[in-house]
Amino acid sequence: MSIPSTIREYRSQGDNHQNLKIQQAPLSKPRASEVTIKVHAVSLQYRDLIVSKGRYPGQKTNVVPCSDGAGEIVAVGEDVKGWKVGDRVSPNFAVDHIHGDVTEDIKNTGLGGQIDGMLREYINVPSHSLVKIPEHLTYEEGATLPCAALTAYNALLGPVPLKGGDYVLVLGTGGVSIFGLQIALASGANVIVTSSSDEKLQVATKLGAHHVINYNKNPNWEDEVLKITAGRGVDHIIEVGGPNTIRKCIKAIKYAGQVHIIGFVSGGDSGIPVGAAIGKAITFRGILIGSVKQFEDMNRLFIARQIHPVVDRVFSFEQAIDAYSYLESQKHVGKVVIKIA
Incomplete structure (x- = not known):
């Protein structure tokens, strides 16, 4: 698969979700310990509405929003072990929360808030943040797991x-x-x-x-x-x-x-x-989400019981603002998802 050098991504100015903008951005090669993910879907949280209004504690200015996504690995850094091109994965909500309790440093690695998030076509993330999506789930279903589940x-x-x-x-x-x-x-x-x-x-x-x-x-x-x-x-x-x-x-x-x-x-x-x-x-x-270890344990339960997340509606990448508005209306049951790839 050829990997583009420029991608589309959304940026939030912190002045309401109605002003989210798609823009072009360069895509670098993954660092030695990173992978590049082609993002297939993201899901929205109540937190994303707070970020869009600029009210989330410690949020980055001009941030790429959304913590939760799922996709496939398209490139692997030279030091990465245990992951390969084609693996279906989600990064953990806080990319450095591998196991144990949260710390201030870990909290500051929260996607779509303290660091740039998933509402874009491709993303580079550290390989230690990755969890495999259960095989019985679609990318849209897998995208709902990192935060809410x-x-x-x-x-x-x-x-x-x-x-x-x-x-x-x-x-x-x-x-x-x-x-x-x-x-x-x-x-x-x-x-x-x-x-x-x-x-x-x-x-x-x-x-x-x-x-x-x-x-x-x-x-x-x-x-x-x-x-x-x-x-x-x-x-x-x-x-x-x-x-x-x-x-x-x-x-x-x-x-x-x-x-x-x-x-x-x-x-x-x-x-x-x-x-x-x-x-x-x-x-x-x-509760401040959870660790990679807990994510893996949770997925074992989802596989054993063949649990399917409840996805209320799926919007296209271009309809992201509509997806935010639908989440804000609170008409949904379960999750609101944006399909990207």
Whole structure:
């Protein structure tokens, strides 16, 4: 395959996604420890909307956006071992997070934020960041794994893994939440899903959710959760709402349960009520994606259970702005993907 010397890429000026621009850029050869990937697809995160507005902590100016992508290796640096041209791969969200805990230095290697990301036709990345895409997945499906899937996996199967028979509460039906549902089910848990939309809850039920709650029709959904669990509360919560939902989660969680703090899509500015947290011995754990090692472990689960990511819509490379607008509308269930190659 001939590799071009110039490619198309998007750049974000931090003044809203409507102003994303395609431009031409040179493509260098991979360094000794790098590979060149022809990007086939990228998926969008809530983080990408924040980057597009220039509000993401530590983001690079004029950044190439998007952390999550999948493609094929088209060139390999001279010192690279274990990878070859033609391999189907994704780079990890933070390219230097190989194993263990996050550090400040690792955090500063986040694609599409602190460093240039995946919304381009080709990219050079360090070979240590790579993970093979499961063979049963398309590039569009593979592109959804690095952030949303791995975040949900790290939450539910990280330091305090769920056990078969545990109750897991998933807030909403966005990317992380739907992966949380799928991973919890694959691990033998009972899953409760909340949403403002009956249509979205129907999708969650089809995917296998045991209980669904419309929080518009049932604003005291935490009481419904306690009813479902016979007053005990749930073992794990995928908390994507933030300050406006945290108090309800404190009521819905069991004593010594795990609340995995992932997002703040519901807004609000009040903090965690410390007395209530101590009074139930709750663990609040902020999740900052995961490592290459966890990514590999997650893919083994996806292969064993033949899990397919839920892709809501696929847009073309030229329709990237429309894809961002669709994500912002929150009409999606699962993931919004941009097809590039």
